[in-house]
Amino acid sequence: MSQRLTSTSRTGIALAATAALALGLSACGGTTKTSTDKATTGAPAGSSASAAPNAATKTGLTVAFLPKQVNNPYFTISDNGGKAALSSLGENYKEVGTSSGTDTAGQVSYVNTLTQQQVSAIAVSAQDPGALCTALKQAMSNGIKVVTYDSDTNPDCRQLFVSQASSEALGRSEVDLLGKQLNYTGDIAILSAAQTATNQNTWIGYMQDELKQPKFAKMKLVKIAYGNDDAQTSFQQTQGLLQQYPNLKGIISPTTVGIKAAAQYLTGSKYKGQVMLTGLGTPNDMRSYVKDGTVQGFELWDPAKLGSLAAxxxxxxxxxxxxxxxxxxxxxxxxGTFTIGDKGVVLLGQPTVFDKSNIDQFNF
Structure with a gap:
């Protein structure tokens, strides 16, 4: 189902991606960084309570960010955007989390700790839509506000979801980008993050639906591979796709970890310029691959603005x-001013396409 929500004012770039990670980043341990209702299924928790839109903004609140993965460049940018916004409001910022993008138990543990600490609000990018629900509902029952960003939980496990862009727009536009590059002909694959990643699976659902359109009749999705938002695993998955499907013509990777790793493999292989690659990536990660012809174009939103909006x-x-x-x-x-949509979704904006014509205008 399409998430249809508009912001009444958008500034800057609305981009789209899910996480950026350098090759070889280890996945162990956790990190904390600090600076000075019961729900109804399908509805955001607490949405039936009364609001006071003219109430003064409280100061001295503590908002804790719990990304999918700390020390991940994408979430570093995003959470620093949240930190800057909170500082401007006179609030306190904290970041906690695991250094593995698939450690759901670790995320649960951090939610429980933040509940014990009685922070004012938690902004979390969920590794799994249901795994955090019990802990988040306990947090909300203790008066803590819960916002998801980048990757959602089930709607009844939080009050708001700050979405990068319309899930439908992201999924369909990536298929269309690749279709244009392939002249709408050939076998394609998807290189995703974790199998449980809410945002990835939603986007892929729209990709599969878009491929049913008549203009994509000569394009065939042969495989969905998972790199677990790990650079080395994503690199190996790319290699495996090309070995398993010698007629593969294109890859969509809706994760900045995956698209960078896939580009790194392609640029040094015989497939450079022969197998098209698109998806979600950061300009700084992808600039060299766009300039050397490995990648023609890809999409993203501004992660700093996403974190800021969550804050x-x-x-x-x-x-x-x-x-x-x-x-x-x-x-x-x-x-600007934002309007909450169905199921408590707040939409940052539309995805932006980066290619040779504009990539040097951006630095993140």
């Missing part, structure tokens, strides 16, 4: 200005 949303919730009900609005600093 503003969490503060508005903790200040009682919104509850998560559809139709409510809140201000997000220079980003």
């Amino acid at each position: 503003y949303a969490a503060t508005a919730l903790a200040s009682g200005q919104i509850t998560g009900a559809a139709g409510q609005t809140f201000k997000a600093g220079d980003l």
Whole structure:
């Protein structure tokens, strides 16, 4: 189902991706960084409560960011965006999390710790849609506000989901990007993150639906591979796809870890320029591959703006200005005013395509 929500004011770039990680990043341990209702299934938790839209913004709140993976360049950018927004509001920022993108038990443990610490709000990018629910519901029952960003939980496990862009727009546009590059002909594969990643699976669902359109009749999806948001695994999965499917003509990787790893493999192989690659990536990661012809174009949103919007949303919730009900609005600093949509979804904006014509205009 399409998430249809519009912001009344968008500034900057609306981009799309799910995480960036350098090759060889180890996955162990956890990190903490600090600076000075019961729900109904299918509805955001607490959305039936009354809001006070004219209430003053509280100061001195503590908002904890729990990304899918700390020390991951994508989430570093995103969470620093949240940190800057909170600082401008007079709030306190904290970041906690595991260094593995698939450690759901670790995420649960951090939620429980934050609940014990009685933070004002938690902004979490969920590794799994259901694994955090019990812990997040316990947090909300203790008065802690919960916002998901980048990757959602089940709607009844949080008050708001700050989405990078329309899931439908992301999924369909990536298929269309690759289709144009292939003249709408050939076998293709998808290189995703983890099998449980909510955002990845939603986007892939729309990709599969888009491929049913008549103009894609000569394109065939032969495989969905999973790199687990690990650079080395994604590199190996790319190699495996090309060995298993010698007629493969294109790859979509809706994860910045995956697209970078796939580009690294392609650029040094006989497939460079022969197998097209697109998906979600950061300009800094992908610039050299665009310039050397390995990649023609890809998409993304500005992760710093995503983190900033999550911080503003969490503060508005903790200040009682919104509850998560559809139709409510809140201000997000220079980003503008945003309207909450169905199931508590707040949409940052539309994806932007990066190619040779514009990639040097961006630095993140």
